[in-house]
Amino acid sequence: MDTILPIIAGxxxxxxxxxxxxxxxxxxxxxxxxxxxxxxxxxxxxGRISTENPPLIAAGSVMPEVPFxxxxxxxxxxxxxxxGFGLLAFALALAYRSYKELGTVDQxxxxxxxxxxxxxxxxxxxxxxxxxx
Amino acid sequence: xxxxxVFPIIIPLIVATLALLFxxxxxxxxxxxxxxxxxxxxxxxxxxxxxxxxxxxxxxxGDWDAPFGITLVGDMLSMLMLGISAVMxxxxxxxxxxDIDKExxxxxxxxxxxxxxxxVNGSFLTGDxxxxxxxxxxxxxxxxxxxxxxxxKNQLQGALKYVIINLFSSLLFLFGVALLYGMTGxxxxxxxxxxxxxxxxxxxxxxxxxxxLVSFGIKAAIFPLFFWLPASYHTPPVAISAIFGGxxxxxxxxxxxxxxxxxxxxxxxxxxxxxxxxxxFTMVIGVLGAASHYEFRKILSFHIVSQIGYMxxxxxxxxxxxxxxxxxxxxxNILAKSNLFLISGIAQRLLGTFELKxxxxxxxxxxxxxxxxxxxxxxxxxxxxxxxxxxKLTVVKAGLAVEAYVLTATAILVGLLTLFSMMxxxxxxxxxxVPEKGVPEHFGKIALFGAGxxxxxxxPVMAVAGLILLVGxxxxxxxxxxxxxxxxxxNPSVYIEAVLGPQ
Numbered sequence: 001m002d003t004i005l006p007i008i009a010g011x012x013x014x015x016x017x018x019x020x021x022x023x024x025x026x027x028x029x030x031x032x033x034x035x036x037x038x039x040x041x042x043x044x045x046x047g048r049i050s051t052e053n054p055p056l057i058a059a060g061s062v063m064p065e066v067p068f069x070x071x072x073x074x075x076x077x078x079x080x081x082x083x084g085f086g087l088l089a090f091a092l093a094l095a096y097r098s099y100k101e102l103g104t105v106d107q108x109x110x111x112x113x114x115x116x117x118x119x120x121x122x123x124x125x126x127x128x129x130x131x132x133x
Numbered sequence: 134x135x136x137x138x139v140f141p142i143i144i145p146l147i148v149a150t151l152a153l154l155f156x157x158x159x160x161x162x163x164x165x166x167x168x169x170x171x172x173x174x175x176x177x178x179x180x181x182x183x184x185x186x187x188x189x190x191x192x193x194x195g196d197w198d199a200p201f202g203i204t205l206v207g208d209m210l211s212m213l214m215l216g217i218s219a220v221m222x223x224x225x226x227x228x229x230x231x232d233i234d235k236e237x238x239x240x241x242x243x244x245x246x247x248x249x250x251x252x253v254n255g256s257f258l259t260g261d262x263x264x265x266x267x268x269x270x271x272x273x274x275x276x277x278x279x280x281x282x283x284x285x286k287n288q289l290q291g292a293l294k295y296v297i298i299n300l301f302s303s304l305l306f307l308f309g310v311a312l313l314y315g316m317t318g319x320x321x322x323x324x325x326x327x328x329x330x331x332x333x334x335x336x337x338x339x340x341x342x343x344x345x346l347v348s349f350g351i352k353a354a355i356f357p358l359f360f361w362l363p364a365s366y367h368t369p370p371v372a373i374s375a376i377f378g379g380x381x382x383x384x385x386x387x388x389x390x391x392x393x394x395x396x397x398x399x400x401x402x403x404x405x406x407x408x409x410x411x412x413x414f415t416m417v418i419g420v421l422g423a424a425s426h427y428e429f430r431k432i433l434s435f436h437i438v439s440q441i442g443y444m445x446x447x448x449x450x451x452x453x454x455x456x457x458x459x460x461x462x463x464x465x466n467i468l469a470k471s472n473l474f475l476i477s478g479i480a481q482r483l484l485g486t487f488e489l490k491x492x493x494x495x496x497x498x499x500x501x502x503x504x505x506x507x508x509x510x511x512x513x514x515x516x517x518x519x520x521x522x523x524x525k526l527t528v529v530k531a532g533l534a535v536e537a538y539v540l541t542a543t544a545i546l547v548g549l550l551t552l553f554s555m556m557x558x559x560x561x562x563x564x565x566x567v568p569e570k571g572v573p574e575h576f577g578k579i580a581l582f583g584a585g586x587x588x589x590x591x592x593p594v595m596a597v598a599g600l601i602l603l604v605g606x607x608x609x610x611x612x613x614x615x616x617x618x619x620x621x622x623x624n625p626s627v628y629i630e631a632v633l634g635p636q
Binding site: 020025028029032035036039042043045046047048073076079080083086087088090091094095097098101102110 | 263266267270273274277278281284286289290292293296297300301303304307308310311312314315
């Protein structure tokens with residue numbers, strides 16, 4: 001396991017980078033998902049994989065039975081997965097919104113420089129002037 | 134143990150929650166938003182006093198002893214950063230009262246601003262590397278939404294770039310954390326600082342340090358990882374641009390300073406030489422980018438990049454003087470840069486555009502605004518007696534002390550070029566003639582302190598300009614505090630003892 005998992009993690013990371021560089025925005029986001037999973041896998045592997053007792057404390061004792069497995073990497077991965085999930089949900093929503101607004105998922109079109117940055121704010125000027133602060 | 138250390142994190146959280154409870158009432162949200170910032174600032178001042186008098190403050194969360202639990206550590210560097218973030222938070226909250234429209238307020242602008250500050254403050258305070266990752270994510274998600282809030286085409290274009298590159302940099306960070314954990318079996322930064330020198334494979338430690346450099350470098354916008362910044366920071370409303378341009382990149386700089394003084398000091402000859410090259414290129418490329426653009430906020434965005442170079446330069450020297458300069462530079466730059474963004478917002482309100490070619494006549498009709506701009510712009514370029522002069526002087530002195538003559542000469546030259554692009558804004562927007570068409574009717578008619586309520590935007594700018602003058606004319610106390618911070622950084626055993634107890 002200790003040799004296979006790093007190779008798998010590396011392969012997933014590489015595929016993620018490939019997808020990240022594709023022109024389609026959706027593929028880019030899938031690339032981020034893959035990289036995120038490979039990093040979690042790396043975290044898991046680097047925390048040492050072992051087949052020891054589960055780190056549960058029996059009633060009446062203060063310590064789990066030694067030798068016990070290290071629970072910390074899983075706690076870290078769980079945190080990372082939750083955070084990653086939230087961020088990706090936002091990224092997907094943003095991608096969908098951009099597709100609706102700009103009509104394309106091709107990043108060459110999507111990411112070119114905004115033409116006139118004042119427009120967004122000029123509209124607001126109208127709002128603010130009417131309102132009483 | 135100092136329970137006060139949680140306040141800079143918990144106050145923004147409580148305030149954001151309260152503001153969300155009143156999300157239908159825009160008046161309540163504003164009151165809560167601004168009052169929350171005042172309370173935050175007060176708590177930071179109390180904490181600052183504790184650190185100044187009693188040295189590094191530590192809090193073990195949940196009473197789990199370090200290195201097993203999460204530790205909050207307040208040293209002088211953290212305090213200075215917290216202080217400036219609280220000051221900017223208050224300034225931006227007041228400015229937002231006019232700048233942010235009702236629609237954005239309704240969708241939670243104030244709660245988001247506080248959550249953003251919570252993430253920033255958490256990053257400054259935490260003493261646990263994985264916890265730092267978590268705070269970065271808190272800060273990121275709030276900044277993502279702030280950047281995209283409003284859903285205009287430009288903002289979506291800017292937000293996409295920002296989101297994707299930042300997600301990638303966070304994953305790199307996490308990967309670096311995983312490698313560190315695999316090597317040492319700990320995540321507590323003080324514990325890491327103790328164990329990393331014992332790791333036999335120094336090459337691997339240096340590799341991890343480079344992963345961190347790339348990850349934090351993307352967030353701090355150093356060469357060659359800065360391209361996302363000028364492409365996104367000029368798209369949202371000005372208040373958001375200002376807090377992003379002022380604070381967010383500096384969190385990356387803070388993280389760089391922290392890890393390259395506390396953790397990665399094994400192979401200074403290698404890592405800090407790379408930092409020097411990065412610093413030089415960041416300064417030059419950033420300022421050249423600024424010289425070639427004609428959009429107010431885009432020029433300022435490129436200047437953020439250029440100024441980051443000076444901070445990295447101070448860090449790269451790894452001397453007390455260099456670090457002191459870097460820290461002072463961060464503080465000065467947050468003030469001057471945010472203020473320039475805020476002024477660009479007022480200029481846009483008056484002239485209806487950010488394009489320099491369509492601007493003009495501000496000096497004739499609004500001389501007071503011109504004075505405010507001049508103070509901030511000259512501070513940025515490093516004119517005596519403003520804050521930027523002392524910042525540049527310290528960094529340059531540190532450069533001469535370690536005989537890095539080429540880099541020091543570059544720094545001085547870049548200062549001149551900074552002045553050039555500030556002059557470009559001055560000559561067109563301020564001294565230029567009023568453009569014949571496209572100028573809003575109200576230009577020249579509404580006064581800065583008149584009926585249009587424009588003063589809500591001008592007063593925060595005046596406050597920051599006052600701070601710049603104060604820091605410039607009375608620099609010694611702040612420089613001394615920065616020196617304390619730098620000495621704490623160069624002497625990690627104090628930090629380690631504060632966290633882990635006497636060895």
